[in-house]
Amino acid sequence: MPAHHPMGDYLRARRELVQPADVGLAPTGGLRRVSGLRRSEVALVAGISTEYYVKLEQGQETRPTDQVLDALSRALRLDATAKSYLYALARLVDEPEHPVSxxxxxxxxxxxxxxxxxxxxxxxxxxxxxxxxxxxxxxxxxxxxxxxxxxxxxxxxxxxxxxxxxxxxxxxxxxxxxxxxxxxxxxxxxxxxxxxxxxxxxxxxxxxxxxxxxxxxxxxxxxxxxxxxxxxxxxxxxxxxxxxxxxxxxxxxxxxxxxxxxxxxxxxx
Known part of the structure; x- marks a missing residue:
């Protein structure tokens, strides 16, 4: 089974729901193999390198800065609730279980x-x-x-x-x-x-x-x-x-x- 990377899974799912025209990108010729934005297009709109964005999706990079998260939120057209959730995924830490009171x-x-x-x-x-x-x-x-x-x-x-x-x-x-x-x-x-x-x-x-x-x-x-x-x-x-x-x-x-x-x-x- 593929590895589970919560932040990467979320980024992948959200970019598949955004079309190039939604973020001001001109349509490209030929058949598109993805349902939404390509990784390179997300990176372009967010102002980061494609290589860095790929690492985020693949779970190789897990601590993006607030500036990067803000840029990704804009690129993926996240509303305030979705943006807050992206921040939470990026700041995940293992917490001990607390018994119910x-x-x-x-x-x-x-x-x-x-x-x-x-x-x-x-x-x-x-x-x-x-x-x-x-x-x-x-x-x-x-x-x-x-x-x-x-x-x-x-x-x-x-x-x-x-x-x-x-x-x-x-x-x-x-x-x-x-x-x-x-x-x-x-x-x-x-x-x-x-x-x-x-x-x-x-x-x-x-x-x-x-x-x-x-x-x-x-x-x-x-x-x-x-x-x-x-x-x-x-x-x-x-x-x-x-x-x-x-x-x-x-x-x-x-x-x-x-x-x-x-x-x-x-x-x-």
């Missing part, structure tokens, strides 16, 4: 259980579900302790029917998943990638693009089988004092149909 997670489980009108789950760094409150379990039946939220979203037909913009949500979720696990490859990450590659056509379509996304807050329109149309705001919050756990929650704007619908669902818990 069980009391922190347990207290947070008590907290979300006390929210009668706020569907919420607790996720670990792999998006494995470690806690679900009663309203979330009614809102989304597939979200259960021990399951993986990314796997559920991409493979459960009920969620494809639930989310109005499932296509956009699935793309952002895969980008968020990569941003969370791409810097900390481990056995669980490998298991999830293998499972999703096997079971999800959407994952196979998007994973190798190396898209990066952040989802801290926003709105998800839904059509729920029990209460109909919902327009719920969401928040994705870090859980301080834990091993990279997060809280994902939904809430409704006061006085709206969505608030009334959540209240109706809450009576079923």
């Amino acid at each position: 069980a009391p922190t997670v347990e207290r947070t489980r008590w907290l979300i259980d006390s929210w009668p009108m706020t569907p919420a789950i607790i996720l670990d760094r792999h998006s494995d579900i470690v806690a679900v409150n009663s309203l979330m379990s009614i809102l989304i039946d597939g979200y259960r302790v021990g399951r993986n939220a990314v796997v559920v979203l991409l493979t459960d037909p009920a969620l494809r029917e639930l989310y109005v913009d499932w296509e956009g949500l699935s793309k952002r979720t895969i980008g968020l998943f990569r941003s969370r696990v791409g810097l900390h490859a481990d056995r669980r990450t490998e298991q999830l990638i293998a499972e999703l590659t096997r079971d999800s056509a959407r994952f196979r379509e998007l994973w190798n693009r190396h898209d990066i996304a952040g989802m801290t807050e926003g709105t998800h329109p839904m059509v729920h089988p029990r209460v109909g149309a919902l327009n719920l705001h969401y928040a994705h919050l870090p859980l301080v004092g834990s091993d990279d756990h997060t809280i994902f929650l939904y809430y409704a704007e006061p006085g709206t149909h969505s608030e009334k619908a959540l209240a109706e669902l809450a009576t079923l818990s």
